[in-house]
Amino acid sequence: DGLDKTVNDEMKLFKSILEVYPMLDKYEIKIKNQFRTIYDTFFNCIGTKEGNIYINNLFVIGIILRCLNFYRGCLWAFGFHNPHVFYDALRSHVETLALIHYCVKDPKYSDIALIGKRDHLIEDLKIKNILTMIDKVDKKYSGIREDYNQLSERVHPNPLSLFTNIRPLYEADGHYISIQTRIPVTDNDHAEKYLLMLIKWT
Numbered sequence: 334d335g336l337d338k339t340v341n342d343e344m345k346l347f348k349s350i351l352e353v354y355p356m357l358d359k360y361e362i363k364i365k366n367q368f369r370t371i372y373d374t375f376f377n378c379i380g381t382k383e384g385n386i387y388i389n390n391l392f393v394i395g396i397i398l399r400c401l402n403f404y405r406g407c408l409w410a411f412g413f414h415n416p417h418v419f420y421d422a423l424r425s426h427v428e429t430l431a432l433i434h435y436c437v438k439d440p441k442y443s444d445i446a447l448i449g450k451r452d453h454l455i456e457d458l459k460i461k462n463i464l465t466m467i468d469k470v471d472k473k474y475s476g477i478r479e480d481y482n483q484l485s486e487r488v489h490p491n492p493l494s495l496f497t498n499i500r501p502l503y504e505a506d507g508h509y510i511s512i513q514t515r516i517p518v519t520d521n522d523h524a525e526k527y528l529l530m531l532i533k534w535t
Contacts, residue, residue, distance in 0.1 A: 336372055343368045346405060349412030354524045360532065364408070367535050371401050392447045399429050400535070407531050416487070416497045416519070423527065424484035427477060427534050431466035438469065480530055 347364050350357060375397045378390055406422035409415075436443045442461070449458035471478040486493045500511040519527065 340368045346408035420484050420487040427481050430534050431470045434470040435466040
C-alpha cells in the first residue's frame with residue numbers, strides 16, 4: 334500500500350527522536366496514526382470534477398500541507414537537537430490549528446484567508462491578528478494560549494531563546510557553563526511535555 338510506505342518513510346523522523354529519548358517510544362503508534370490521518374485527510378479533500386480541482390479546496394489543501402510540513406519540522410528538529418527550529422515549528426503548527434478553528438466558526442473567513450492580507454485596502458479582506466484566533470480556539474481547547482505564550486518566549490529573542498544552547502554546570506570547585514551548537518531539545522520530562530503538545534494540537 335502506497336500510503337503505508339509514505340507513512341513509514343515519515344516515521345524515520347520519529348526514529349531519530351527515539352535515539353535521544355527512548356522513553357518516548359510509547360507515543361510511536363500515536364505519531365504514526367497522526368501521519369496517516371494527515372495524509373488521509375489530504376487525499377480525501379482533493380475533490381475533483383472532470384479532472385479539475387475545485388478552487389475552494391485549495392484553501393483546505395494548503396492548510397493540510399502546512400500542518401504536514403510543520404509536523405515534520407517539529408519531529409526533525411526534535412530528533413536533530415535543534416530547539417530553536419522545534420519551538421518555531423510547533424508555534425506555527427498551533428497557529429494553523431487556530432486558523433482552522435476560526436474558519437470553522439466563521440466559514441466566510443476562508444475566503445479572506447485565501448486571498449486577503451494584513452494591510453489590505455478592502456476592510457473585508459484584512460487578515461485577523463493571530464492572537465485573536467488563538468484566544469478564540471482557547472475557549473474550546475483550554476490551555477492552547479498558555480502553550481502558545483510559552484513557545485513565543487522561546488521563539489522571540491528573549492532569555493529563554495538566547496540561552497537555549499547554554500547549560501550551567503555546577504561543580505564543587507566552581508560554576509561553569511556548557512555551550513553547544515547541537516543539544517537535545519530539553520531534559521526527559523520536558524521532552525515528553527513538548528511532544529505531547531505537538532500531539533495534542535495536531
